[in-house]
Amino acid sequence: MAAIKYHLIKKDSKTKARLGILETPHGIIETPVFMPVGTQATVKSMTPEELKEIGATIILSNTYHLYLRPGHKIIEKAGGLHKFMNWDRAILTDSGGFQVFSLNSLRKITEDGVEFRSHIDGSRHFFTPEKVIEIQNALGSDIMMSFDECAPYPADYDYVKKSMELTIKWAERGKRAHKNTEKQALFGIVQGGTYEDLRKECAQRLVDMDFPGYSIGGLSVGEPKNVMYDIVNLTTEYLPEDKPRYLMGVGSPDDLIEGVIRGVDMFDCVLPTRIARNGTVFTSKGKLIVRDAPYAEDFSPLDEECDCYTCRNYSRAYIRHLFKANEILAARLATLHNLYFLIKLMGKIREAIRQDRLLEFKKEFFKKYYRNKEEY
Structure with missing residues (x-):
C-alpha cells in the first residue's frame, strides 16, 4: 500500500x-494547504498544541539541520520525529x-553527492542521494524529498x-534506496x-x-515574481x-x-514566522509593522477581522510594547497570528474553489490587501 493517497x-x-x-x-489534509516550517523540529515559539x-x-522539518543537530540516529532512537517533538499530525x-x-564556499559538488562543512562547527560531511533517504527514513516523516541541486538565480543555461x-x-x-x-x-x-x-x-x-507526488523547486530564489508564476504555470501542465x-x-x-490558481496544492515558507519575530504581521489590509x-x-487588535487568540486578547499597543521591551511573548503572539492568518486564508481559498469563485475572491482579497495600489 502507498503511504499517501491524493483525491481530487x-x-x-x-x-x-x-x-x-x-x-x-x-491524518487527512485538505488541499490547497500551507505548511508551517519547523526547521529544528519546532515551529519557532509555538507548541504543537497551539499549532493544532x-x-x-x-x-515541515529540515533534514540538513536535524542531521547536524541532534543527529538523525538520536531522533530514530526517540521513536522518530513525531514522537521526538510530540506532533501526531503529518510531517x-x-x-x-x-x-x-x-x-x-563551504561545499563541493560531484556526481556522487555533495561534500560540505557544517555551519555550526565546520566539520566535514558528505550527502549522497542514498544518505539523504537514510536520514529521512530515520526521521520517519510522512512525506520525504529527493536530494536535488538547487541552481542559483541567475545561472546560465x-x-x-x-x-x-x-x-x-x-x-x-534516491528512489532505489527508499524501502x-x-x-x-x-x-x-x-x-x-x-x-x-x-x-x-x-x-x-x-x-x-512515477513518484507519489511532485515538488517544484528552485523558485523564489531572486527571480521576478512574474517569471516564477510563469514557470509554475508551465510546470504544472506536465x-x-x-x-x-x-x-x-x-x-x-x-x-x-x-500558486493555487496555477495548480499547486502544497506550500511552505519561513516568511510568516520570520517576519513575525521582527515585528511584522499580515492583516486583511496588508502588512503592518507593529513595532513602529x-x-x-x-488599542485595536492587529487585524479587526481576525479571530485568532492574539487578536481576541491583545492590542497593537501592547504587542508593540512587548517588542520594544524585547519580551519573548512578542514573537509568540505575532507568530501565532501570522500562521493563523495564512491557514485561515487557505481555508477561504478552498471555499472559493468549492464555490467556483476563486478569481472573484482573489480580486476582493487583493483590493483590500493592496489598498494603496492602482492594480491588483
Missing part, C-alpha cells in the same frame, strides 16, 4: 486551482539540498542543464531554473519515474492530475493565491 475533489472552472484531500499515515488549535494539519521533510547549496541532469540522476538513486514506501512517500523535485524547456524535460522525466504538487519555499499571501511608533497608543 473539484477543479475550478476558470483557473487550474484544485480542491483535494491528501491521506497520510498521520490554529488548524495546522502538516508541518514533510525537505532533502537538505537547498541548505547545502546555500553554503556556497549550460549550468542549469547539468544541474537538472544531476537532480534526475539523484532522484533515480519504507508503505509509511513514507518520496516526492521528486522538478528543477530547471527559469528555462522552460528544462522545466518541461525535468517534469516529464520525473513523471516517468504533472499528473492524480498526484499532489508542492511549491517549495513560497508562502506570502499573494504567492499562495497565485504610530501604534504606541493604538
Whole structure:
C-alpha cells in the first residue's frame, strides 16, 4: 500500500486551482494547504498544541539541520520525529539540498553527492542521494524529498542543464534506496531554473519515474515574481492530475493565491514566522509593522477581522510594547497570528474553489490587501 493517497475533489472552472484531500499515515489534509516550517523540529515559539488549535494539519522539518543537530540516529532512537517533538499530525521533510547549496564556499559538488562543512562547527560531511533517504527514513516523516541541486538565480543555461541532469540522476538513486514506501512517500523535485524547456524535460522525466507526488523547486530564489508564476504555470501542465504538487519555499499571501490558481496544492515558507519575530504581521489590509511608533497608543487588535487568540486578547499597543521591551511573548503572539492568518486564508481559498469563485475572491482579497495600489 502507498503511504499517501491524493483525491481530487473539484477543479475550478476558470483557473487550474484544485480542491483535494491528501491521506497520510498521520491524518487527512485538505488541499490547497500551507505548511508551517519547523526547521529544528519546532515551529519557532509555538507548541504543537497551539499549532493544532490554529488548524495546522502538516508541518515541515529540515533534514540538513536535524542531521547536524541532534543527529538523525538520536531522533530514530526517540521513536522518530513525531514522537521526538510530540506532533501526531503529518510531517514533510525537505532533502537538505537547498541548505547545502546555500553554503556556497563551504561545499563541493560531484556526481556522487555533495561534500560540505557544517555551519555550526565546520566539520566535514558528505550527502549522497542514498544518505539523504537514510536520514529521512530515520526521521520517519510522512512525506520525504529527493536530494536535488538547487541552481542559483541567475545561472546560465549550460549550468542549469547539468544541474537538472544531476537532480534526475539523484532522484533515480534516491528512489532505489527508499524501502519504507508503505509509511513514507518520496516526492521528486522538478528543477530547471527559469528555462522552460528544462522545466518541461525535468517534469516529464520525473513523471516517468512515477513518484507519489511532485515538488517544484528552485523558485523564489531572486527571480521576478512574474517569471516564477510563469514557470509554475508551465510546470504544472506536465504533472499528473492524480498526484499532489508542492511549491517549495513560497508562502506570502499573494504567492499562495497565485500558486493555487496555477495548480499547486502544497506550500511552505519561513516568511510568516520570520517576519513575525521582527515585528511584522499580515492583516486583511496588508502588512503592518507593529513595532513602529504610530501604534504606541493604538488599542485595536492587529487585524479587526481576525479571530485568532492574539487578536481576541491583545492590542497593537501592547504587542508593540512587548517588542520594544524585547519580551519573548512578542514573537509568540505575532507568530501565532501570522500562521493563523495564512491557514485561515487557505481555508477561504478552498471555499472559493468549492464555490467556483476563486478569481472573484482573489480580486476582493487583493483590493483590500493592496489598498494603496492602482492594480491588483
